[in-house]
Amino acid sequence: MIAYPRIIAHRCGGALAPENSLAGLAVAARLGCRAVEFDVMLTADGVPILIHDETLERTTTGAGRVADRTLAEIRRFDAGGPHHVAFAAPHAEHFITPVPTFAEAMAACRRLGLWPNIEIKPAAGHDEITGETVARWLGENWNGTGVISSFSEKSALAARRVLPQFPQALLVEHLPGDWQAQLERLGAVALHLAAKHLTPQQAAALNDAGVPWAAYTVNDPASGARLYGLGAAAVFTDRPDLWLPAEM
Numbered sequence: 001m002i003a004y005p006r007i008i009a010h011r012c013g014g015a016l017a018p019e020n021s022l023a024g025l026a027v028a029a030r031l032g033c034r035a036v037e038f039d040v041m042l043t044a045d046g047v048p049i050l051i052h053d054e055t056l057e058r059t060t061t062g063a064g065r066v067a068d069r070t071l072a073e074i075r076r077f078d079a080g081g082p083h084h085v086a087f088a089a090p091h092a093e094h095f096i097t098p099v100p101t102f103a104e105a106m107a108a109c110r111r112l113g114l115w116p117n118i119e120i121k122p123a124a125g126h127d128e129i130t131g132e133t134v135a136r137w138l139g140e141n142w143n144g145t146g147v148i149s150s151f152s153e154k155s156a157l158a159a160r161r162v163l164p165q166f167p168q169a170l171l172v173e174h175l176p177g178d179w180q181a182q183l184e185r186l187g188a189v190a191l192h193l194a195a196k197h198l199t200p201q202q203a204a205a206l207n208d209a210g211v212p213w214a215a216y217t218v219n220d221p222a223s224g225a226r227l228y229g230l231g232a233a234a235v236f237t238d239r240p241d242l243w244l245p246a247e248m
């Protein structure tokens with residue numbers, strides 16, 4: 001059984017720092033968060049990095065597809081400026097907020113005492129290899145806790161094959177009719193789903209089945225309180241600053 005912290009900082013530090021960055025992890029830790037979520041994708045040379053989109057434009061100064069660029073190429077881009085001018089690095093290379101590798105993010109989690117939800121986010125056509133690579137890294141380097149999730153069942157099953165003992169959560173937007181079968185197929189011990197689509201009846205069904213569930217993305221404490229009232233184990237938020245450390 002997974003012991004969920006109550007608050008999970010979404011994409012590392014939520015909206016308070018560049019998403020999926022080491023700066024975000026530091027913000028989360030400073031605010032008292034105990035858990036973070038981030039998205040992991042492979043570069044062209046097969047290195048797992050933290051990034052949400054399949055393309056570089058929205059979150060970095062780069063362009064093109066993540067899966068077509070090597071780590072060295074991606075590292076030249078700034079992932080700070082697109083978030084906010086306070087993180088921009090127009091003048092000096094040493095100010096650049098780089099896209100972190102998965103290994104760097106996990107080292108930061110260890111150092112900061114953060115429990116990671118590792119969301120495997122494969123680029124199209126790279127489902128299995130992304131799941132395998134993440135799981136292999138965990139098997140060789142990580143003796144801590146955490147939970148894997150993925151919208152890609154292929155990725156999740158690939159990770160399961162490589163690292164059967166690591167906890168997994170089924171990740172969905174809408175709760176599917178066959179959620180119990182999907183949980184079983186994956187050997188998942190929890191479920192992550194979109195708060196905006198969840199009905200009280202669905203929450204009750206999950207609670208009756210004894211499945212811990214966490215809802216994304218919840219950016220005000222009143223909505224969080226409503227979800228805890230429905231039985232949520234945790235909520236993912238872009239605004240962890242709106243909760244007190246004692247509530248996390």
Ligand code: G3P
Pocket residue numbers: 010011037039052119149171192216236
């Ligand atoms: O893993 C929960 C949440 O992050 C899923 O949505 O698009 O923000 O990765 P997304």
Ligand code: MG
Pocket residue numbers: 011037038039119
């Ligand atoms: Mg995510």
